[in-house]
Amino acid sequence: MSDHLAGGYDLAIFDLDGVVYLIDKPIPGAAEAVERLRADGTAIAYATNNASRRGADVATLLNGMGVSAAPAEVLTSAGATAALLAERLPAGAKVLVVGAEALRAEVRDAGLTPVGSAEDAPVAVVQGYGPEVGWKILAEAALAVRAGATWFATNTDRTLPSPRGPLPGNGSLVAVLRTALDREPDVVVGKPQPGLFTTAAAQAGADRPLVVGDRLDTDIEGAVGAGMDSLLVLTGVSGPAELLGAPPERRPTYVAADLSGLFRPAGDARIPATGGQAGGWRVTRDGDRARLDGSGDPVDALRLLCGVTWDGVPRSAIEAGSAGAEELLRSWEQ
Template sequence: MSDALVDRYDLFVFDLDGVVYVGSEAVPGAVPALRRLRERGAGVAYATNNASRRAPAVAELISGLGAPADADEVITAAQATARVLAARLEAGSRVLIVGADALADEVTDVGLVAVRSADEKPVAVVQGYGPEVGWKQLAEGCVAVLGGALWIATNGDRTLPSPRGPLPGNGALVAALATAVGRQPDLVVGKPEPALFEDAARLRGAQRPIVVGDRLDTDIEGANRAGMDSLLVLTGVTRPEDLRDVPPEHRPTFVAPDLGGLFDDSAVPFEEFGKSE
């Protein structure tokens, strides 16, 4: 058997922001790597904490960059959060959306009623990243949470990558609301919780999945919680200097400069990368 990672695993679960694209631009080397995986017939899934797009839109974005992707290969934290809400609430319950319309659509699809005003007496608040989230939406969330509503966040990512560098992510917006209401969310659904990765493996019947991500505190910790191997690529948030004194829960199995590490010897075990530094 080849030593290349591509020959060791039957499913490759990719994070998106910082791994496949940054903003609307492809990460260098990502598209050729994804094409090569497709040509080999390898299993591919995309697991994203970003709640601002629905699965078909995410697949369209990936395809528009030149890499093949289908909507059923995409698993979003917004989808997972909507399922959690549906399991906890009665059908038809009102849920206040602090986030993008895509999050509201996911909530609607599971039989709940998405609202934008605390005056509509929502029984829950769901908060996810959206570029339009600002004071007005946070104020509605504040009123609803202080009024006793259940508060669920799609994820706690403090930043998200952009061509200009890291920008505030949903975790930063959650922190703003937490400061106002004096407490943390009742539940955070997305990575590093293992559900997205476990769903991807289960839906595809994978026996040897590997998670590919750029964040130690979400992608890598989530893979470790799910009992899966991981590849950290240095194309997004994490820099080489961040790999010094990494706690066990944040240690990837392998580290590579980019997705080319799936096919060549540029991917090295974490322990070896640490020694080389």
Template sequence: MSERLVDAYDLVIFDLDGVVYLIDRPIEGAVEAVGELHRAGVPLAYATNNASRRSAEVADLLNGLGVPADPGEVVTSAGASAAVLAQRLPPGSKVLVVGAEALRAEVRDAGLEPVARAEDRPDAVVQGYGPQVGWADLAEAAVAIRGGAQWVATNTDRTLPSPRGPLPGNGSLVAALRTALGREPDLVVGKPEPGLFATAALRVGAHRPLVVGDRLDTDIEGAVRAGMDSLLVLTGVSGPVDLLSAPVERRPTYVAPDLSGLFEVAGAATVPPDEVEGWRLEDGAGPRLVGDGTAIDALRLLCGLAWMGGDATRVAPDSPAARDALHALGLA
């Protein structure tokens, strides 16, 4: 039996939104893929920038979707941010929380006192995504930070995926404060910082983890910073055009349409590839895509062109199959 991509790794670290589920709906094939990994005895972890749920809540959500998960397998930016603050501040210090109740609970469990107003004179402000966060919350945070409070952001994701398309994420709310204050947060805890991935690997003693994500700017860059291989799946935020224009620090080891890529023959999902079955690029008046094959294999081939400085967005089709592949990739 040929070795599968996943067989080369001793831990698979999943992002959640856009990889396993969209808000609260499982992505097609995700339940089956995770089930196959469990049956094969592959250690799993889940690392999410979403600070609106605690680890136990995330595990409950996954189990409710048919994805077996234990709270110990889940690393959230909310829990990591609270842990960082507990290291930086004396026990009982006041922290102004901008975000969901899950973030407040994590701060409380870390031995700190969550508050909601600048007049409480907090030592720090921690800012995470929460669907009810509004202008009044941002105003209190702005006053507290100008008064000397440390400013910690759980993450700076500009958007979060949903069945209706990308919606404003915590990074958009951080940007509002950044504009008002004229400065950056003192610390960003979540991806693309490598801490969540390093924590997940440390928990199980993994030496060769694989990160699976849907975002180049968080999941893939975070994996690169952590020195880990990564698989980009095209079920969430980043798409083919984004991948073609990705800078070096945001380039994945592999790309696949979805989690089925974990079970491809080793090397079949590598990007850029050594060779691609069915496709080739020829140059005349300009680059042309020649042959017949899958759209994802065409994308992998085009990444080789783009990452060497070529303009893969101007590749012309040389056959109906090539035209269909470019159209599927949004490059027609």
């Protein structure tokens, strides 16, 4: 058993967008982190809500970036949704597909019939992210759901991370139909539902899985729901301000700036930090107010401050007691 964080776990389940890559570019250090885990004997899995690629295509993409991956290690919301559809619908049933070709292929391989019009009388609508999704197919989906088709969503991520900032995700497209239909999807399959994580652990035969993600509302909430420890990395969507205000169901076990945190002592990443001091930072509390002093690694300050905000101190009641603290708190508001 190693003394670093990852050494306490036998499986690392990585989210992809915002953790391993941004759109089509690897995040620095991701390939090295995966290879070090493999060398240590830690099993690897990738669990993504992005339904625009199939598992084998994701593995090819990762290997092309220098991040080792086997198709069997990749679980996508598209594949999980197609499997659920096959469980609930008779063979050959018509399914109107809103999304990328990868989702249509998954539906087809599950023994169902993908269609593109409400006039085909589909018994279900499945909606996943696709960069070419537009008004025409959304209109067909709305008509099909109104006619009685069951509405499945692969996930409801509002945004996708990118080097240019957050972009609309499948949740934003689901919101179009939600507005038009004045109702919620019948079934949401991907994170924060725990299925992708529990399936990954079962496939690996893991007793101590660790979820590594960048989103509190999907990765971390899904890990909490699955009863798994989790590491939030600050390379994607959720940032310090969101973490300070996280409700209990979205609170990670650890936080780190990036995947290098996997190979540091677990105590240096555990959240919240206790004792009032961490690194060069000190937090003092006076009733419903708190004061941050010192300087050092921003993650240490974040771990300390979560200890007071998660215990009832409003973010607006945190004061800076040093120039370093003032600069840090200001940067978190941007």
